Amino acid sequence: MDFGLVELTPAQQAFQREARAFFDEIVTDEVLEEERETGAGFNLDVHLALAARGWLTPEWPVGEGGAGLDPVCCRILHLELVYHQVPRVTAATTRLVWQAAERYLADPRLRAEVKAGVANGTVRMCLGYTDPDGGSDVAGARLKAVRDGDEWVLNGAKTFTTGAQNCQYTFLVTRTDPERPKHRGLTMFLVPLDSPGVEIQAIRTFGGERTNMVYYDGVRVADRYRLGEVNEGWTVLRGPLDEEHGMAARDRLADLSMGQGFLRTLEPAFAAALTWAATPAADGTRPADDPAVLARLGQIATGYEAALGTPGPMGRVKGAETLIAKSAELIDLVGPQAVLQPGAPGLLGDGALDFAHRFAQGTTIYGGTVEVFRNIIAQHVLKLPRPSYPGAKQFLGRPR
C-alpha cells in the first residue's frame, strides 16, 4: 500500500493554489473572531462568496449553479475549507437536506426554486430532528402535524436546531399518526422558518456553539412542502441520517475518519503548547529541555494521528474521545496559562487549549452520541445482532 502523497496534476495543483488564495483572502481574522464569538457555524459573506464560485455545490454542473469540479478538486476544496476553518455548519446541513429534498419534494417548481437557492446561497436548511424529550430516538418524535385541507398545522418544539437563525427552512420530523408504529407515523416537511408561529430561541453551549430551541405554535405549512408520503417520513429521513452516521456509500476520496473535521481543533492547541515548550523561562531553561515534557507531547501527537487514521464511524468515537482526552492533557501540561480569561495577559495561544477542551465535549453528542455510534458500529460494522431495547422494535412487527 502506498501511503505517499497523492500526486496532483498541474491543473489540480493550480486549483489548490486558487482555493488557498481565495480562502486566505475571505477567511479574515474578523471572520474567525466573529465565529468564535457567535459559534454560529455560518458567515453570510463567506457563504455567498462560496456560492458565487459555485463552491457550495462544487460537483454540480456550472449551468446549475455549481462549479463542475471533478472528485479530486472537490476533495481539495473540502480540505481547504477544513484547514482554513471556514464556518460551514449551515452549508453542511443544507447539503444533507438537499439530498432528501431533491428526491422527495413532489412540486417541481418548488424543487427548482430550492435547488437554485441552495447553489446561490439564498436557501439554507437546518435539521429539525431532536425533540426536547430525547434526541437519540429520532423515530420517537412527538411534534404534531395535523392535516387541514391543503395545509398542515404544526404544534410542538424541537431543541438543538443548529443554524435555524440563518436558515430559510428546517427539515422537520413530525408525528402525523400517533396510533401507528413509531417509525410508520412520521412525516417530513421543509418548513419555512419565517412562518407565523415559529419562534427561535438561542441556546449557547459550553463549547461555544450557537444552537436553538424552536417552538411551533399552530404553524401552518402548505402540503407542497411535504417530503415523501404521509407517514413515510422514516424513508425520507434514512438518507440524511445514514450520511450523518457514516453509513452512506462513500467515495474513495472521502475522509478516512468521521472525526477528521472536529479533531483538527486540536492542531492550534497543540501548536500553542509547542510554543510554550520552546519558550525559555527567566533562568533560560525551556519546558522542552525536560524529556518527560517531550514524551508527553509525543504521546499526544501520536494519539492524535491514530485518531485521524481511525476509519469511518469508529473514527467518530475515537475522534471525540481523543479530542477530550488530549486537550485535557495539553492543559494539564501547560498549566494555568492555558485557561486564563480571553484577553488576559499571559494567555497562551489566544485560548486555543481552553477552546479545544470545551469544544470537545459536544463532539460526543451531536449527529448521534458516541453511545449511539457504538451501537451502529456493533450492528453495521461488526454485524452483531440488533439489541432488543424494551419497547423499541416491537412496533415494527419484525421477528425479534
Ligand SMILES: Cc1cc2nc3c(=O)[nH]c(=O)nc-3n(C[C@H](O)[C@H](O)[C@H](O)COP(=O)(O)OP(=O)(O)OC[C@H]3O[C@@H](n4cnc5c(N)ncnc54)[C@H](O)[C@@H]3O)c2cc1C
Ligand atoms: C452542539 C449541538 C448541536 C446539535 N445540532 C443539532 C441539529 O442541528 N439538529 C438536531 O435535530 N439535533 C441537534 N443536536 C442534538 C443531538 O443530535 C442530540 O443531542 C443527540 O442526538 C442526543 O439526544 P439527546 O441530547 O436528547 O440525548 P438522549 O437521546 O436523551 O440521550 C441521553 C443519554 O442516553 C444515551 N442513549 C440514548 N439512547 C441510547 C441507546 N440506544 N444506546 C445507548 N445509549 C443511548 C445517550 O448516548 C446519552 O448519553 C445537537 C446537539 C448539540 C449538543
